[in-house]
Amino acid sequence: MVLKTFGWSFAVTALGLVAAVFYGGWTAFGIVAILSVLEISLSFDNAVVNAGILKKMSAFWQKIFLTIGILIAVFGMRLVFPVVIVAVSAKIGPIDAVNLALTDKDRYQELVTDAHPSIAAFGGMFLLMIFLDFIFEDRDIKWLGWLERPLAKLGKIDMLSVCIALIVLMITAMTFATHAHQHGGAHVDKAETVMLSGIAGLITYLVVGGLSGFFEDRLEEEEEREHEEEEKAKRAGKPVSAVKLAGQAAFFMFLYLEVLDASFSFDGVIGAFAITNDIVLMALGLGIGAMYVRSLTVYLVRQGTLDDYVYLEHGAHYAIGALAVILLVTIQYEISELITGGIGVVLIGWSFWSSVRRNRALAAAEGKAEASGEKAEVSSGV
Template sequence: MIWKTFGWSFAVTALGLAFAAWQWGWKAFGIVLILSVLEISLSFDNAVVNAGILKKMNAFWQRIFLTLGILIAVFGMRLVFPVVIVAISAEVGPVEAVRLALDEPERYQGLVTDAHPAIAAFGGMFLLMIFLDFVLEEREIAWLAWLERPLARLGKVDMLSVCVALIALAVTATTFATHAHVSTGHADKSATVLLSGVAGLITYLVVGGLSAYFENRLEDEDEDEQEQEEQEKEEAAAVRAGGRPVSAAALAGRAAFFLFLYLEVLDASFSFDGVIGAFAVTNHIFWMALGLGIGAMYVRSLTIHLVRQGTLDDYVYLEHGAHYAIGALAVILLVTVEHQISEVVTGLIGVVLIAASFLSSVRRNKALEAAGAGRPTPAEETGRSLTA
């Protein structure tokens, strides 16, 4: 079962890592491996959400998502999108960006370094909003309850996450951005950082708005299904009156189509944070493409595994660990506007947070099993934390 589900992912991993080591050496091997683990860590909650929605779809639309969807996720978001980011930020064409990366790596590195303050501000704001909206939302289960419960109470204030993000952007623009790290040394990039940060915030709000829109459409379709009996009666009446009946099959097809669109928007939003976060690890577009592509394969395989088995839903703290990793990456990106941070340190922070949340989930499950209890109630979860 494991080989059947993860076979393609194992094969892509072996080929990708071998190519990285052969083409660029062991440093590239290590960075691609870190990016792969980071992408899997950041996208675990994506796989859980995808699996929950995918179960509602019939076999045809599941195949569409797992075939066409993987092409969009791997080749679109992980391969093409990093090139587009570099091309736009460095003000060169995509073809020119790829040519420079291949033929003039030193010049390309200089362009990327000059573009890094804008990339870091854009990505840092996008990631920070994901983290803030997670920790400021009230949840039944808390990992670090001593921190998450008070933040959830603060989160009842409207638009608090946007205000906090804008404050962080203003601080970054007036501190780190005044001595931003560029290829020629340091320069004042305050205006660039402010503009890019606002663009990152707007992008997050747009992506979130689209996801909410499709989610609302799905709820509307569910209401339509609940009224199916009434619609069938109306259809029969329309036929008797010589009119044109409403097709129940068409309604089902429309519901599945909106479900697919919602999944793609949701998947793109999750993959976007991985792409942006990769710039905190490396500026090399081909290393990013390999690492994120390998990670995306595992996310799809994990989605399939969750649909077939449903066993990983019990690791309830993993989603928390993933979002703390996103928050750490957001801070790191904003700091790297001026200061350079080791790629290994950046990558390992996310791995450590995910590992800690996984171990906490395992301990929780063992404790519940030993006590002969089922899932704890919200009241029982209150006060439960990593240090408990």
């Protein structure tokens, strides 16, 4: 089962890591490995969400999502999107960006370095909004309860995350972006660049969130309509079969999943800029990660169960928050890729271990309850 589901992912991993070694040696190997872990961890909850929705869809639409959908996810968002970001930020064509990255790395590095403040501000704000909306939401399961409980209470204030994000952006522009920089032969106010790019990142997050909300509402309407039709059929005495969602409902579900995947891709791609500016290494690392997201989705659908490691989602979002802060700091200061990638790996590893300990504690408690129940039955029988 595991080999059948993850076989393609294992193959892509091996090819990607070998390609990284040939491209840039063992340093490139390490960066691609870190990017792969980062993408998998940040998109893990995406696989869980996808599985929960996919199981409601017909076999045809499941196949569409897992074929056409993965092409859009891997080639569109993980491979093309980093090139587009560099091209727009450096004000060059996408083809020129790829050519420079492959043939003139010094010039490419110069352009990316010059464009880094705008990339970091855009990405930092987008990731910060993801993190803030997560920690301000009141959830049944809390990982770091001492921190998440008071933040959940504060989250009841409307637009709090947007206000905090804008305050952080203003502080960043006044501290890390106080010096002018050269761009295209002219001096540009870095603070202005950071402010505009940060606002663009905030707007992008709100637009993506709005689209996700729109498709989610349409899905709920379609599901309610189908539920009403099932109830009418029951009252009429007609047989009711467990028909998977198809037609218009499945189409909206497909669009909803694509928008969701795009939003999750944003944090992976933008977080990758905190680790490396090399679009080849980004494509390799994020492509490997995207394949595992697909495999996880298929695995969860086929197993008919969602993930037991309940704190992984928390760990991934704390990693997103750390990446957001690091991106904003890198507007002024350089931070080692090992530190950036290591923080994310540590947070996710910590959340995984916490989940394992929680599962063991629950299993032990259930075992004790069963044992005490058996003792009570024996004593009452005596």
